[in-house]
Amino acid sequence: MPRPAANLESPPTGPTGRRRTLRLRVARNRFGGLPTTTAGVERAFTVFIAGVRLGTVAQMVPTLYPGMQSSPRPGLYLTTWLAGAVAALTVSVASLVRGRALGPVPLLADFALASAVMLVGPLVVGSEDRVGTWVGFQPGYALSVIITAVGPRSPVVPVIGLLAVIGSYAVHVSGATVEVLGLTTILGNELTFVVYALVCRMLSTYMRRIARDADTSRAVAAELARREEERRAQVLMHNGVAVMRLLTEPNLSDEARVRLLEHAEVELRQMRAYLSREPSPGTTTSSAGPDLHRSQADAASLADAVRRTCARFRDLPIELALDLGTGIRMTSRKIEVVTRALDSLLLNIREHAKAELVVVHLDADPDGSWILTVNDNGSGFDTTSTTQGVGLREVVVGELEREGYAVEVTSRVGDGTTATIMYAAQAVPTQPGKRPRAAS
């Protein structure tokens, strides 16, 4: 019964095939899993070195026996062959074990051995076998040493080694029996030494630079993530701290204390939610876009959220004017950012402004743009000399701008404060007294 032809596309089956597949996968993963760090690149160099050196030995093996037979001194031929093979094995194992390529001194010894093997070449390899055959394995072996000389950062040892190899190769081929084509091969081999040395040097230097830059970038990203987390914690704590500070006021009325306790409960829930959430790497949000404000499954009314937030400040003389913005719908995440900023603004007013009137006004355009204005007629402050606290700087301005909103806080001593939060579906410049132009 004829057996079906092997399908090259199908995966190996049976226990042996599965083991081979598994080994290949493990090997691929181990190499592909090397970290893209400076240490990872050095580790990759060791794999490269072992591959090149042991691969060269593998190329030398088939010609060992014919080489000994044709050699005028078979014993010395075998000795030099074994010296090269043992050196290649030693360098490979040492590199893999150390996790990095050879340093300058071992590399110099490696070059010295390769040059010595090549200088002995005329004694052990017949003149007709010294060019273009693996019986004369010495130049090929020396090339593997040149290619894998990526260890030292300084070019001194590789250059000395290269010159030694070039000189010893000249000696190696000096008595060779060659035709015209053989001369070009000799010249090509010399150039190969030089070109490979340069290319490998450039490549290794470049890879190390990439790894170094990657390490630096990771460090910067980690620092930015740390700062972002610190900022988020700062933003989250701000309103809670403000409420706690107000609760410690000795002359607080019972009604105000009840309101503040309600407020503290809300802040407490938000802090608990923050503490129980999954850690997020670096920045956590994308900028606001038109689609974020409309037709979303979890969209909620901004006006309702503003009304609920203001209800926690019933001790303030707040006038709500939200009719023009009742159609605005946003994701709960976006609403949370806006209401947190509003919360912070109202806390500031409660704490500092002594206002007789606070107007919270919401306005929207058909194109999805909207403006939330919080104006108080309180004491105001000098924006040119007052450093904005964490509340205004981070919770209101910083947090909102990171979310893609434009924020403007204007104030004047004795003439109140106005905070304007603007979301522009398109670029919408605005100022009090002028409505943003709707998109046509």
Next chain:
Amino acid sequence: MRPAVAVVDDASVIRESIAILMSEIQVVAAVPTVEELMRRSPPADLVVLDLHLANAAQPDVRQGIAAIRALTARGYRVCVYSQEERRFVLAACIAAGAHGIVSKSLSAAAAQQNFVEVAGGGTVIPHSVIGLLEVLVRRKAITVLTERQRQVLHGRARGFSYGQLARHLFTGESTLRGYWKDITETLSDYLTSATPAEIEHALGLAPGDLLEFWPDGETSANWWRTASG
């Protein structure tokens, strides 16, 4: 010269204290009912009127919109002085002919300033009603405002002071006050002349939503519309 003001309030403390606390106005009468004021008919630049006048001692007196209409029919300028905060009720008071609405939660100084302004021919509209009027203007129910007047309304609806508006619009505060006087008169005229159905349509309310508030509505069950008796 101090404006002559008549006070109508069922709370005797308020009737008696206004003259003491507000030195820039001259209280020429302080009575508990509209009926008594009309009986006396004192000459006055302004009547400061509480909206809710009925109580156990005077259960059947005229109050609310009926009181405003009765006083304006006699030629008085009326400024409502009340704790009422429902904006449609307040807007209905403007529609019934009141020239000012002042909240009792304001400080005595601020309230006095508003009384003087209304007595002098001005109009004082509470912020919640300004918000309603801005919606009516935006939705083109009120079209008679100039571009400059719209800008002033836009700023006032957001709570901007005259000083803040003057800096942004590059004009003087007195000019803005003139604009605001014209605007409030225009808006007040609109509320007086518009039907509830027109306002309901402009505000996106359901038909009949305003009837229980408005002066021309047919329902008479609510105290602010008519005398309870």
